[in-house]
Amino acid sequence: MKQIKALFTPLLISIVGVIELARIKNAYFEKQIAFLVLGIILFFISSKINLKRIMHHYLIFYLSGLLLLLLPLFLSHGSVKRWINIGGFTFQPSEVAKIFYLLFLASFFSEKERKKVGEFLKALFMSLVYFGLVFIEPDFATASAFIFIFAIVSYVVGVDFNVLLVLALIPIAAMFSFSWILYISLIVALTIYLFTLKKRRFFLAILIYTTCFTFGLFTPYIWNKVLKPYQRQRIISFLDPEKHTKTSGWQVYQGEIALGAAGFYGRFGESFNQKNLRFLPAPHTDFIFSSIGEDVGFLGLALLFALYAVFFSYMYNIVKKSKRMYIKVFASGALSLFIYHVVFNIASNLGLFPVAGIPLALLSYGGTHIITEYTLLGLLEGMYERGE
Amino acid sequence: MERRLRVILYLTFFVFFLFVLKLFKIQVKDHEKYVELSRKNYLRVIKIPAIRGDIIDRNGIKIASWKPIFRISLLPGVLSKQRIRKLFSLIGMDSFKVDIDTLKKSGSYITLKKGLDFNKVSKIEENIDEFPGIVIDAIPSRRYNERYPSVSEVLGYVQEARKDEIRRYNLDMGDVVGRSGIEAVYDSLLRGKNGKRFFIVDARGNIVKMDPTPPLAPKKGKTLRTTIDAKLMNFIDSLFLPYKKGACVVYKPKTGEVLALYTKPYYNSNTFLIDYPRLLKDPDKPLLNRSIQGTYPPGSIFKLISALIALKTKSVTENTMFKPCTGAFTYGNRTWKCWLKTGHGRLNLPHAIEQSCDVYFYQLGLSVGFKRFLDELNALHIPVLTGIDLPHEKEGFLPTYKWYINKFGKYNITEGYVLNLSIGQGEILFTPISLAVLTGEIAQKGWAIRPYIVRPKKLDTIVLNAKPEYFEPVLKGAYLVVNGEHGTARSIKLDSIKIAGKTGSAENPHGKKTHALFTSFVPYEDPEYVITVIVENAGHGGGVAAPIAGKIIRRLYHIE
Numbered sequence: 001m002k003q004i005k006a007l008f009t010p011l012l013i014s015i016v017g018v019i020e021l022a023r024i025k026n027a028y029f030e031k032q033i034a035f036l037v038l039g040i041i042l043f044f045i046s047s048k049i050n051l052k053r054i055m056h057h058y059l060i061f062y063l064s065g066l067l068l069l070l071l072p073l074f075l076s077h078g079s080v081k082r083w084i085n086i087g088g089f090t091f092q093p094s095e096v097a098k099i100f101y102l103l104f105l106a107s108f109f110s111e112k113e114r115k116k117v118g119e120f121l122k123a124l125f126m127s128l129v130y131f132g133l134v135f136i137e138p139d140f141a142t143a144s145a146f147i148f149i150f151a152i153v154s155y156v157v158g159v160d161f162n163v164l165l166v167l168a169l170i171p172i173a174a175m176f177s178f179s180w181i182l183y184i185s186l187i188v189a190l191t192i193y194l195f196t197l198k199k200r201r202f203f204l205a206i207l208i209y210t211t212c213f214t215f216g217l218f219t220p221y222i223w224n225k226v227l228k229p230y231q232r233q234r235i236i237s238f239l240d241p242e243k244h245t246k247t248s249g250w251q252v253y254q255g256e257i258a259l260g261a262a263g264f265y266g267r268f269g270e271s272f273n274q275k276n277l278r279f280l281p282a283p284h285t286d287f288i289f290s291s292i293g294e295d296v297g298f299l300g301l302a303l304l305f306a307l308y309a310v311f312f313s314y315m316y317n318i319v320k321k322s323k324r325m326y327i328k329v330f331a332s333g334a335l336s337l338f339i340y341h342v343v344f345n346i347a348s349n350l351g352l353f354p355v356a357g358i359p360l361a362l363l364s365y366g367g368t369h370i371i372t373e374y375t376l377l378g379l380l381e382g383m384y385e386r387g388e
Numbered sequence: 389m390e391r392r393l394r395v396i397l398y399l400t401f402f403v404f405f406l407f408v409l410k411l412f413k414i415q416v417k418d419h420e421k422y423v424e425l426s427r428k429n430y431l432r433v434i435k436i437p438a439i440r441g442d443i444i445d446r447n448g449i450k451i452a453s454w455k456p457i458f459r460i461s462l463l464p465g466v467l468s469k470q471r472i473r474k475l476f477s478l479i480g481m482d483s484f485k486v487d488i489d490t491l492k493k494s495g496s497y498i499t500l501k502k503g504l505d506f507n508k509v510s511k512i513e514e515n516i517d518e519f520p521g522i523v524i525d526a527i528p529s530r531r532y533n534e535r536y537p538s539v540s541e542v543l544g545y546v547q548e549a550r551k552d553e554i555r556r557y558n559l560d561m562g563d564v565v566g567r568s569g570i571e572a573v574y575d576s577l578l579r580g581k582n583g584k585r586f587f588i589v590d591a592r593g594n595i596v597k598m599d600p601t602p603p604l605a606p607k608k609g610k611t612l613r614t615t616i617d618a619k620l621m622n623f624i625d626s627l628f629l630p631y632k633k634g635a636c637v638v639y640k641p642k643t644g645e646v647l648a649l650y651t652k653p654y655y656n657s658n659t660f661l662i663d664y665p666r667l668l669k670d671p672d673k674p675l676l677n678r679s680i681q682g683t684y685p686p687g688s689i690f691k692l693i694s695a696l697i698a699l700k701t702k703s704v705t706e707n708t709m710f711k712p713c714t715g716a717f718t719y720g721n722r723t724w725k726c727w728l729k730t731g732h733g734r735l736n737l738p739h740a741i742e743q744s745c746d747v748y749f750y751q752l753g754l755s756v757g758f759k760r761f762l763d764e765l766n767a768l769h770i771p772v773l774t775g776i777d778l779p780h781e782k783e784g785f786l787p788t789y790k791w792y793i794n795k796f797g798k799y800n801i802t803e804g805y806v807l808n809l810s811i812g813q814g815e816i817l818f819t820p821i822s823l824a825v826l827t828g829e830i831a832q833k834g835w836a837i838r839p840y841i842v843r844p845k846k847l848d849t850i851v852l853n854a855k856p857e858y859f860e861p862v863l864k865g866a867y868l869v870v871n872g873e874h875g876t877a878r879s880i881k882l883d884s885i886k887i888a889g890k891t892g893s894a895e896n897p898h899g900k901k902t903h904a905l906f907t908s909f910v911p912y913e914d915p916e917y918v919i920t921v922i923v924e925n926a927g928h929g930g931g932v933a934a935p936i937a938g939k940i941i942r943r944l945y946h947i948e
Binding site: 264 | 410
């Protein structure tokens, strides 16, 4: 009964997706139903798996995940090595590896002393290995998920915020340096932050500013002076391959039209809409949010946000109510994974983030992420029930 | 730990809130804008060209009408460059003058080619699946009546509008405009208004639904009734068969109607644009509408004007007789010949006109005086530019005394110049239409209606500055030209109807045979028609031009 309760909200979200897929293409609908059924079965199976006994051997999880990530690099052909083929089904090991990664984090951070900087850096290094392996597939969006999850989890488990801040500054300073307004705002914000601290921390200040200046000034220099234009183009396409298969500006524009034309109540009954006339790109995967939005309008999307909020709150409650550290860490990691998949997908639909091929959690068409997500929820639910 | 996670959770909710705000802006606040954008996405417009108004002759014969032709249109931004290249090779186009991608935003189909032949159309139709975003349909195209080819230079022709014209007249790309003749002058009336048809297309350019809203019907241009008699033009064309070049005007001075405005050689309006390079090189200048653009010395026809000037200045009366014509006239130390070597003897003014006696007119000119002659000539307001409703009418030329001074120097001018002038061999030039209008004015003793092809709202009277009584002796002379015993055009005399006129044989600088001229009006008592005929390098007016006019008159009055 408890499991049904845990399944209720995610299933509701998935059903919204299935209905939408039925409106897009019957084949998607049928397959997604199959994936969902499989996902639910895996939910119940995984909720029975008790990992308590091996929970303190974090290397088991880490290496299992690592093995999964290595698979496509050897078994996959072609320039993009994201998927492997098992008995006619393509499947994306990096998605499944996320489960092992979360288990690894849970196992690693469940020991108190792991909060210390040295241990933390070890975990960071191990996470960067995951990032690197997915990055070279290449799949920047999924690779970044590991870093995102790691950042949230380390923050939640209590790693010194300032340590995280300095590390986070490396990519942030590099990115912000391309716009001097953003760069100066960053410096100002950091200065304000330093002044709000109760103690004057001289060493921290030096570390922060040095990181900012080093990465802020060198990145544009390398980008503009050292790299040849074709190299720049290669990096851009590498980081964002989808963008360059079809002009992404057009995709986002069409997604925006789909949303805007839907209005407050949506245009469920209209046949000449963006998706039926195929103006909306990838309505079943990247743009399913816009596709739903076209049908249900502002009101429907607001309800969808509410569903996700309820879902997230439920996971937060697991963290709150669980006694055991590894469950808390695992739940936090799972929550950050879902947040990543929801926030960045929707942001790209709204034109606030580049289209990166991140599926919308529980909703987008695709077997691997649905199965992964439900397995993850099953594991979590099992831990939660047994752990209390 | 929960505290830190709560920060993350609330941050997420805050991001959700920002998303909802952004959604509110797109979906609620700017909703209308996006509805329009979405409509623009799928609703595509194809132009239905208006049918250009028919042009009919005075008897209702369609001399310019339309026929359907195939048109192939393309939705920009749908086909790849390779596909477009393949399409171009199928329809036999090398390239498109405009970059198709720049037209993407218009949301309309653009016309690739008009007038495809059926084979090419069926070839594309066979492979239509390869070319989404393409529409082949039939559109009206200007067609001139092949049965009346000689009307062509009155009608002009049409051509696709240039960019500046598209802007100026608010046209669509590919619309045609009249380039010459009636087509050009009455372009705005003939043009009509284009219609629109709407298609719903998907992102690949496939038509999902035709006419989701009813098409905007095009409005056909106005039918233009002209004063031209197409059958008469054909008849005149047949009369000109033996001759290479010439012009003929049939005009009603009482109403201003122009029944025939014939020029030879003439172009074919239907194939004008294809023929153009050849027409341009043709030494016979078919691009020149001789009836309004050819300027000719009037020759002896001018004697009518000389007579009028002499009468107006009271230098002569109807019965003035000068020294008898002996075939030549000596003035100063030079001798001027009469065209009749044997001489005409003693003549009064009407008979001098009848026989076109040069010697009489030498003396008439002298009696007026050179300067006075020129001053009076210019005071008559002779219509050297008639203002007919056709483009590029050429103005004739009447010299002034000042012009002579400038040309020959003040001290080189002698009274002897008036001798040549009075028989029409000066520097004077007339177009056939202006000669016809002048003839009409003389025939009606001083006035005529400004000639036109399409009747204007208000008719315009043009006047010759001389009292009606001065015309009487001139008209008597013109009567005798055809009806007199010695008349130079007596061969065309008719019993049932009285013709009057004047022959002329104009020497031309090219030194070949003289241009044969004849201008006439009929009936003498109450002039209804003016017929002016010019045949280039054909001989004498009486022998060549007058018989043509005679046949035209017989046809006009159904005389066998």
